Amino acid sequence: MKPVLEPEIASSSANSSPQNFHALEVESIDLFVRIAQFIGFPKSYGEIYGLLFTASQPLSLDDITLRLNMSKGSASQGLKALRGVHAVKITYVPGDRRDRFELEGNIRLLMQGFVQERLEPGIRDLGMRIDSLSLKVNELQNGEKKRYNDRLGKLRNWHKQAQKIMPAVERLLGG
Amino acid sequence: MKPVLEPEIASSSANSSPQNFHALEVESIDLFVRIAQFIGFPKSYGEIYGLLFTASQPLSLDDITLRLNMSKGSASQGLKALRGVHAVKITYVPGDRRDRFELEGNIRLLMQGFVQERLEPGIRDLGMRIDSLSLKVNELQNGEKKRYNDRLGKLRNWHKQAQKIMPAVERLLGG
DNA sequence: TATTTTGTTCAAAAAATATTGAACAAAATA
DNA sequence: TATTTTGTTCAATATTTTTTGAACAAAATA
Numbered sequence: 001m002k003p004v005l006e007p008e009i010a011s012s013s014a015n016s017s018p019q020n021f022h023a024l025e026v027e028s029i030d031l032f033v034r035i036a037q038f039i040g041f042p043k044s045y046g047e048i049y050g051l052l053f054t055a056s057q058p059l060s061l062d063d064i065t066l067r068l069n070m071s072k073g074s075a076s077q078g079l080k081a082l083r084g085v086h087a088v089k090i091t092y093v094p095g096d097r098r099d100r101f102e103l104e105g106n107i108r109l110l111m112q113g114f115v116q117e118r119l120e121p122g123i124r125d126l127g128m129r130i131d132s133l134s135l136k137v138n139e140l141q142n143g144e145k146k147r148y149n150d151r152l153g154k155l156r157n158w159h160k161q162a163q164k165i166m167p168a169v170e171r172l173l174g175g
Numbered sequence: 176m177k178p179v180l181e182p183e184i185a186s187s188s189a190n191s192s193p194q195n196f197h198a199l200e201v202e203s204i205d206l207f208v209r210i211a212q213f214i215g216f217p218k219s220y221g222e223i224y225g226l227l228f229t230a231s232q233p234l235s236l237d238d239i240t241l242r243l244n245m246s247k248g249s250a251s252q253g254l255k256a257l258r259g260v261h262a263v264k265i266t267y268v269p270g271d272r273r274d275r276f277e278l279e280g281n282i283r284l285l286m287q288g289f290v291q292e293r294l295e296p297g298i299r300d301l302g303m304r305i306d307s308l309s310l311k312v313n314e315l316q317n318g319e320k321k322r323y324n325d326r327l328g329k330l331r332n333w334h335k336q337a338q339k340i341m342p343a344v345e346r347l348l349g350g
Numbered sequence: 351t352a353t354t355t356t357g358t359t360c361a362a363a364a365a366a367t368a369t370t371g372a373a374c375a376a377a378a379t380a
Numbered sequence: 381t382a383t384t385t386t387g388t389t390c391a392a393t394a395t396t397t398t399t400t401g402a403a404c405a406a407a408a409t410a
Contacts, residue, residue: 024311031304038297042368053326071370076388107329122213129206136199151228154282165347172336217398246400251358
């Protein structure tokens, strides 16, 4: 079965890149590549997301590799990761054996996934490290101990506030 | 003039790494290396910050390169960047020709710098791109236009909320 | 002024990260 | 069952980012 591609939109400004992209698609992909890099994802993830953002129907792995001129391996891994943060889902399309991919309805799911799977674990890990450091500092002699504790106190405080703000971030970005 | 190094802390658990680090220093540097990576800085920046965190007095460029076994170039660049986000400052020490570096008193300045110089500009840039995309979408035919605008609307909404939360993030992490 | 000390810059090297592509497994079809 | 289609994995390759180190400039000292 042949890949399902977007119908070319008739327009005098139609872009004629090697992949036959519409100018709008290019700009959309570009936007999501930046978002990806912003949150620390490889740019291929952003390309995939951007392509799906513009697509009028769920795309197959083939569509994606063809359109983006990307290896099957990359596309597979990227889709896996995007599914992992609930940014993309697999859709069943009757009469097609292949998986078809499309965006989760809500953009917020991308951000929610990011917050829950990267931001929060990161903050939690830092907390554990700060605690461990605090314990060791308590075994020092008085002078040293005071100096360390002054600085550690500020760090703990910062961390506590970072934790405190997390639910709000999640609620706003995810609401 | 010879480099100013930390006096070795007498302790049965004193670490004997090649650089003669105390276990506490190692853990502190490790912690800040993670924080650096977390916010997208090279790990050398974290090493420098971590070393300064444990230091009982301002350190010179020499101290830092010697202690961390890092090139002069790296140390210079790292310190420049850390000064750029107000995480580190230069202190004048009478009788020493060299610059001496120490942490800005408040940890929060590190985060404030990060928020102001990375997070906010990033969000702003995304906003401009989303606006540009919106303009182009308005030139499409009705069917296409609707489909795009549905998705773009969600994106705009997400972006608006990200902007809204920014001051709170800044206030909390920086207060 | 000549020499030394100190810090910066940037091209080249090293390290880290992302991408490819071929081998593989699983599922559908013939 | 044999063949084809589809998607995954991972070692090798390519790309990007970081680090080095030597050349340089500026400032202090002799």
